[in-house]
Amino acid sequence: MSRDHVPADLDALDRQLRAVQFEPRASLGSELEGRARRGERALGDVSPLQSFAVRSALALVSVAAAAALVVGVTPPPHRIDVCCDDLVGNKSATDGMVLSLDPRGRVTSLLLYEDLDGSRSRTAADRVHFVRGSELALAVPAHEDGHTTFVKCCDDLDGEGPADDGLMVMGHLPEQIHFAALIRYEGKRQVLR
Amino acid sequence: MNETSTDDRLLAPHRPDDGPVQPVASDATGMARWFEEHGRAVYNYFRFLGASPDEAEELSAETFFRAIRARDAYDPTRASARTWLCRIAHNAWCDTLRRAKRRKSIPLAAFRDLAVDAPSPEERLLWEEQVAALLAAVATLPPADQELIGLRYGGDLDCAAIGATLGVSEGTVRTRLWRALGRLRKVMAA
Numbered sequence: 001m002s003r004d005h006v007p008a009d010l011d012a013l014d015r016q017l018r019a020v021q022f023e024p025r026a027s028l029g030s031e032l033e034g035r036a037r038r039g040e041r042a043l044g045d046v047s048p049l050q051s052f053a054v055r056s057a058l059a060l061v062s063v064a065a066a067a068a069l070v071v072g073v074t075p076p077p078h079r080i081d082v083c084c085d086d087l088v089g090n091k092s093a094t095d096g097m098v099l100s101l102d103p104r105g106r107v108t109s110l111l112l113y114e115d116l117d118g119s120r121s122r123t124a125a126d127r128v129h130f131v132r133g134s135e136l137a138l139a140v141p142a143h144e145d146g147h148t149t150f151v152k153c154c155d156d157l158d159g160e161g162p163a164d165d166g167l168m169v170m171g172h173l174p175e176q177i178h179f180a181a182l183i184r185y186e187g188k189r190q191v192l193r
Numbered sequence: 194m195n196e197t198s199t200d201d202r203l204l205a206p207h208r209p210d211d212g213p214v215q216p217v218a219s220d221a222t223g224m225a226r227w228f229e230e231h232g233r234a235v236y237n238y239f240r241f242l243g244a245s246p247d248e249a250e251e252l253s254a255e256t257f258f259r260a261i262r263a264r265d266a267y268d269p270t271r272a273s274a275r276t277w278l279c280r281i282a283h284n285a286w287c288d289t290l291r292r293a294k295r296r297k298s299i300p301l302a303a304f305r306d307l308a309v310d311a312p313s314p315e316e317r318l319l320w321e322e323q324v325a326a327l328l329a330a331v332a333t334l335p336p337a338d339q340e341l342i343g344l345r346y347g348g349d350l351d352c353a354a355i356g357a358t359l360g361v362s363e364g365t366v367r368t369r370l371w372r373a374l375g376r377l378r379k380v381m382a383a
Binding site: 005006007009013014016017018019020022023024025028029030032033034035036037138 | 240
């Protein structure tokens, strides 16, 4: 900003105003990046809501959702594809994770992959390291020889905003993974999911 | 050497020979880079207009999401990226005002995001009080005055860029800005 030749009688006020600076949260930029990566759009994008056709469609969807609740159908889980970082302890930031979460934030499936084609997203060309469903179970004894644990912390892995998630991976790393779970840090508590 | 600025690269429309479109990934990358370069100015613009830290964060997010959506419309030969983003921020602020009757006062206690170069807690407190009084005075001005002050001191724009943002001449901005500061000085002195 140039000085724009501020009149002398306003110079002190101009300098006082210039001295006022606010600092947005340091993590805000990366949060926005994450929100954009998950496909979030501007509020302005919902302006068609004002149209009768869309309102009508929404009303129909609401009725359908209510009907689905009545018959016990739960909404589909949402899917998050996080790539790329070192998620399996191989010191190479080429791993990705595809998570499916139900509306309550519970992990219904977790897939770890290596981004072989450089697409920074899960494709058929990638190598799958590990996949599981909603159950948390270790296929082999945790104390088995050569068994190691790798914990990645902390980031927003579940798409909820705060960087309060970790990932725990166990197995003969990085080749064989026997267990993987998200960790949510709640103060001193660590919740696996 | 024919160099392209970061803004130009981020804002340039996608061309067929650029390779496959990856809208989500490129949006996210563009968002991060834009925010790194201009996020603080946009955030400060909203803070000067009386938004709380939380409101300023959300409005900043809205601004950058709108910018990503409209990036094909950006013409770097007509305005700098900062000016263009401030115009989007201005529109986002106007939408906010339309949606809700905004209060006339600002939450004076909410200065957790104030940058302070003060060696002692007492000096910090003193500076917070001065800024609170200053922004409370700004909040009593007509909206057009607040807008000018927000763009200049929050958005860090000069009079020419403010003119480009608001669609008026640089001279008009200068005249209005000095009048606005004159009114602010009177409020402060009262």
